[in-house]
Amino acid sequence: MIERKERKPYWRHTKWQMLASFLPFLAVMIVLPLYAEELNRSRFLGFPLGYFLAAHGFFVIALVTVASYVNRQNAIDHWHGAHEDT
């Protein structure tokens, strides 16, 4: 169980972690498709790069974002003693 005085630092830590994972992801999500036209001129594995990044690339980015967020957040929980008691 988390100690009372740990709650504030824990939540501050959690909030920053969320923003640090969320904002870059949001930026990529909005900006990446807008540059697809220019990126399409080069290619990768036979795919036009813009299309490849928006499809396969975005999938990998989403996966890495979730995985790293889950990993970091679990570490934060343990650091502050807020983890589940299993």
Add this chain to the structure above:
Amino acid sequence: MSFSARGRMVNPRLGTYFGIFASLFAALFLLTLISEQLALSDRILRLALFAGPLILYAVIGGSVATQEPLGYFAAGRRVPAGYTGLILAMCAMGSTFLVAGTGAFFFIGFDALVLMIGGLAGFVFMAMMLAPFYRKFGAYTVPSYLGRRFESKGLRLAAAMVAAVPTLLVLSAELGLGASVAVRLTGFSHSALVLILAGAVALAVAPGGKRGFTWCGVAQAIATLLALCIVAATVAVIVTSLPVPQLTHGPLVRNLVRNEVNQGLQLLAAWPLQFDLPGEGLHALAKPYTSPFGAIGTVGFTIGGLMIAAGVASAPWLLPRVAATPGVYEARKSLGWATVFFGLTMLTVTSVAVFMREYVLELVMSERIGALPVWLTEVVGAGLASFDQNASGFTFDSLRFDRDGVLFALPIAAGLPHVFGYFLMTGMIGAAMLGASATSVSLAAILSEDVVQGLSWNEEANRNRVWLARCFVVIAVTCGGTLTLLAPTDPLRLVLWAFALTGASLFPVLGLSVWWKRLTKTGALTGMLAGFGTAALAIFASESGALPIPSAIAGILGLPVATAIAMLVSSFVRETSRHDLEVVRDIRVPGGEIIYDREMRRLQLKANVRS
């Protein structure tokens, strides 16, 4: 409630069970494939592939029947992360993103990526903002969560109304699309098949509620993935010699880039707010595959992506799934799995669209001599496409394809035995049933828990509660079926409206209820209703032509409105109680007791003392 230790136990034989199911399903496919070669009648094969899986699902649904409310409403809170992720991903897609989505990718190529980007972002949003906290709270439905979080029956009722509308829309979309796929498979009439599918859904999920839906749903998801992957991989082997369609369709895409423009496909730049996903029916190819923003404009793409993301993240038929995981960590992990399954499946869908486009391009680049190619005759004969006989040759204009038939045209175009096509249809019917089960179970839980019993927090005797929910499963499915029959609408559009409505009403309130502790119940109530009202008005206005924004994305106007009103009202009407603050403090910490159970026990004690 003595389930905390026992309830966390995950059944160690799950892998075996679903291994058996997958082999049964593969065996059914091989058997029908052999029978086809042995010249068994086509009609029997189709019926076997239609009825066989339905019986399997009903058997699974019946064998996991339960009387316990915890089992009925939260699958016993013991569904491991991988399975939860699989169901989340497949429910978010339903058959709509698979069948209609393939058509969308086929016609507008790059622009249809808005579906994939939106869905993936939705899972990322859900993982960071909502899922772990919702799991810590442990409520069975989204309205119960809001009602308990703010201790307000009015908010609970209002949230139930707001959540029921999009859920019903998706239910009707899935039943309608599932039935139109089943029409292709069996040849029965559309309305009869809507009834059959609705009945099959009720039969599969009514006995076991969320528990039945979970294990039936995993089976349906496996069936869908197997069907899609077998067909896509077989075609990939034929075309590219490697069975990994997701990675190997690159050279084909390059071929498309090189030749489509020469053959007369031009990119007309879209108006920034444009959002033209292809509707139902026959269309001709309109833009080169990889060029962005020909059918959907730049602003429309961004807004559409955010809208789908907000909708997926807060969907009342998806979010309660994470409450069925054994713990907060598993809930976080399940979203990772959801991302994996969603991404891989959508990449397979794009590859199917590219293969199909490649066949069409080949046709257009060939000279028309004599009779039509065999596959085109068959595709036209099956009603999946049309060809203008008066045209001088094959052009992109003279060939028209049915949006919801592109997926099923692929095995024919590749010259595979008919059973591949039938098998694909079986899989897609499974996906439609999965989407319909998810929505009908959630709708039943919302109606029975939050509307009928919403005025009291006292839980009735366990038996009644579960039976009531069972009745509401039947009622929900009936409503969905009736809506499909009386007001048939394009399923893709229905699903987008549903995402817009949830994204505009529930997403801001759910997000703020965790991340902003000064949100009050009046703020949440007004914000939610304002968001819902704005979204519904915007959709109606744009359908009637009063608002110059496409109706698919107009609903998202409600999101900023809801957020602003919720925050403004909360800042003016300060009424945060000690209880609210305590609850929000507990939601934020993964460790400790499940809040919903604790609250229910507290209320029970209070009631006992009073009586």
